[in-house]
Amino acid sequence: MEALLNEWLWQEEFWLPPGIHWRDTLMKEDEGHFPLPRDLVYTLPLAFAFIALRYVFERLIAVPLSKYLGVKDRLRIRAASVPKLETFYKQISRQPTQSEVVSLGKQCGLSQRKIQTWFRHRRNQDRPSNTKKFCEASWRFVFYLAAFTAGLASLINAPWFWDHKECWRGYPKQPVTETHYWYYILELGFYLSLLLCVSVDVKRKDFKEQVIHHIATIFLLGFSYCANYVRIGTLVMLVHDSSDFLLESAKMLHYAGWTRTCDSLFVVFSLVFLVTRLVVFPLRVVHTTMVVSLDFFQPFFGYYFFNALLLVLQLLHIFWAYLILRMVYKFMFLGKVERDERSDEESEVEDEPEEDGDECSWEQRKGAINSKLASLANNCVLNNLTNQRNINSRLPKAR
Template identity: 35%
Template sequence: MAGILAWFWNERFWLPHNVTWADLQSTEEAAFPQAEDLYLAFPLAFCIFMIRLLFERFIAKPCALGLKVQANGPQKAQPNAILEKVFTAITKHPDEKRLEGLSKQLDWDVRSIQRWFRQRRNQEKPSTLTKFCESMWRFTFYLYIFTYGVRFLKKDFGIMFTHHIVTVTLITFSYVTNLTRVGTLTLCLHDAADVVLEAAKMANYCKCQKLSDLLFLTFAIVFIVSRLGIYPLWILNTTLFELYEALGNFPALWVFNVLLVILQVLHWFWSYLIIKAAYKAISKGKAGKWNPLHVAKDDRSDIESSSDEEETVPRSKTPHSTITTNGTGGANGTNGYLTGGTCSEEH
């Protein structure tokens, strides 16, 4: 095991040639990130989960009810022990052969059984009230994280615009290798747009259409500017060129840059989807009310198509019922590497 760990944490892979793990040990004069600190993520995640439950129940839900957000969900399926057992233990989408078997067993026609399974599937989808509470939590969480990130960055970086949380792998990588400025700037850059998006969704759930449209447009602008402008010109430019000149060549730096480039490819893809959604929304707006969030809506809100009822299925029996950094950042241009500053200052 010791040999495997020594091979995995090989200094020539993770660190520049003039740096060793001993150099990154915290002292009274300087504090550096330690891989062991990442264990704190587990209890922290549990605490955040509990805070979310309390927030949604005692803050978000009363706010939603006060704004008259609908609390009712899809129509519930008629209680039936046999169908419920098939649904929970076997399949939620029975094939034709199973439908025929259930039809004979229950003395129901096939279409009524299809309708029951459709209603039962819809029954598990969250209500508008639940989705509003989720969006209010995300709105509050992203707003706090974004404000916290801006508070601890140096002033010359300004306010970053953001969208999704960067992958756990990228953040962990930046922390372990002491490239914390790149990681924190990328994280901050991906939060601001989420604040606007969740606000737009809340406005949509409250049926404030004009406000929802305005927030959606704001979200699209913030997303594209931050992902296709600030991120490649500021952060990628630094990690691909300036870091190489400052720290030299070592394998972990290439892995780090590959992760950042993959993230940029995702930015292009997501921007394409947003522009496509906005175009469809504007096109529909020519003939009627513009509703961009309905074009790019939450798939969970979809009620399954009633096309199942239009299927040509012979009725065999009578039914019993009918029933969704500037990157480098550090003063010496080395991304905070061995500058002697504290960890909190480098963040």
Template identity: 30%
Template structure:
């Protein structure tokens, strides 16, 4: 009779190792960025609610909390405002409020409407993002156009510089400029906390240049030129999202017409009127603004020396409203250089748009592949029948001058996601350019 040998029992460490490898995996920890993205409604509303509670419950704190909720530096004698450091608080609170409004509009209003229109989850998200862009830029452009239309410099670029260096401005103009600055600050926040787009660094550079230019122009009292520049820029940022919305809703003809209007408007506003404005700075500023230093409070000339104290004079207006404000060739060229940098970006983007549009119309052969971050995507094959240009319904959210542009729809292919938010483009220049403006193969 043979004696069976029993296998040695596993040790405690071996049992623990077995359980740890076969049991459920621990949940992935949420990063700070993901937590911020998930709570884009709750965080801003909580901050604003706390400020509002402090403002109402503790009257002694109102001198500190009031600048968050209303414009500062009001002069009842003239019924106008001037600028100052407390304006920073209004910009901060406006940026926080815009973050909450954007999230509410996308998640609670636009996305449900898109689902009701028959769009699937990813399409509804993209329509909602473009819808928010159209809502904001449509509203703020209308406000800016109203201010420009009712001003003394309506399409008279030489008159923009007549009243400088008068520092007071109306409440409506001050609110408009500070909200525009707050939106730029909020956009810098958005592009860093949400999934990075293909043109992340271009957009970051654009927002930094624009916000720096707008802040400096505000401090130096260049309100009028700021109003004109923003009007010329914002109309394009309204038209492109509108065209993409039409594409998502499958209004192909309307989308093509809207995209044609977008291209024409871009060329007229950003490459004709904008350059006329830059020429006005070069030509009219010396004629309308005598070089020298002026009193920050009375706007009277106090010195014909436009270069006092080396470079310190440039930062005087940033430190106090009472400090002298000077104008000379250096200051003129600093502001003009910033504007020309924006023009350079616009030329690069528009050359992409024109080259792609020409290639699609002429050859009707522009295809591309791209990976979405989640679901498997299938798009029916379509045959090129004419030379019309379409905007994609499955594009990423990228934009020149705060514009949003998107990539290609897939053609007769079904691929799985290969990464979150990555858009791999073919090395072909035409295909890559096509993806930049959101055109697709003609149908």
């Protein structure tokens, strides 16, 4: 197996510039550590460790924190137990066509109206709660904040942090420090854990883009480590982590109902995201890998593959920037942010209205009407009118 990998996968023309051989990358113990593919063997068990740690974190920290911050879950009606409808819902479709509704009605002895109501209740029942979304956001917030802090501390004194030419000086014979090695391994293990949990996490509007992003990131980190693009790879990770923890914190405040603080933090996130992903990333990082690197070596397969992955990430940045700018427009000209256009909106529509003839739905509508009336009662215009009427009613007595 090792001979087969060496013959097909680890060919020098794939991983090294022309004229460089594997023997040229050998280092003595006092020269440092050259990155090797076997170093990545720890990422898979580390990914499962992250999943276990996340499970403990959400139940011991995130759930109590959500209650403390006032996160409230929407009450939903549970669908009645109908085995045939449940089987159809899980195995065939969550949204039956009109002909399927008629067929199910005949099989279950229910009217079409009740069949449609059952499917609405069942779809709403499966939608994630605010507590679940808060726990997911809080876990990512903790990791991204820790990763950004640790990454910045490890790179602030690195020569390539200030002069990007240092990313390629002496390439590929560049030693990797222990700190940057673990920075790489932890980031790679975390994104691998996100990919493993993508089927059970909240399915969002940009679900496909998120999956592409995770896969591209994993390939980017893995390939860049094996090809010793570690220096530029650390900069890529730092740029991404700089805005991700701001987004997750804004989500947490959104689920907790802290609207003003959430909107203010979202504006800060938008500025950081647009600057780092649309200015710093293409003009500094991508330019360094595509243009500056050619001053130190000739193009080879790894050069094209690595830059292709960076361009995929840049396309995703443009897509998310478009969604963010739409939200900024709503915030600036409409006065509020209604939904998270980037990744906080589920892929399906919001909770669907219940049937008019349903007793429980009538109670829900009555509660909604009462809440609207209560909000109207707090309106400053109504309060002023009420106060004026009270003053006028007291004027005769004052006279």
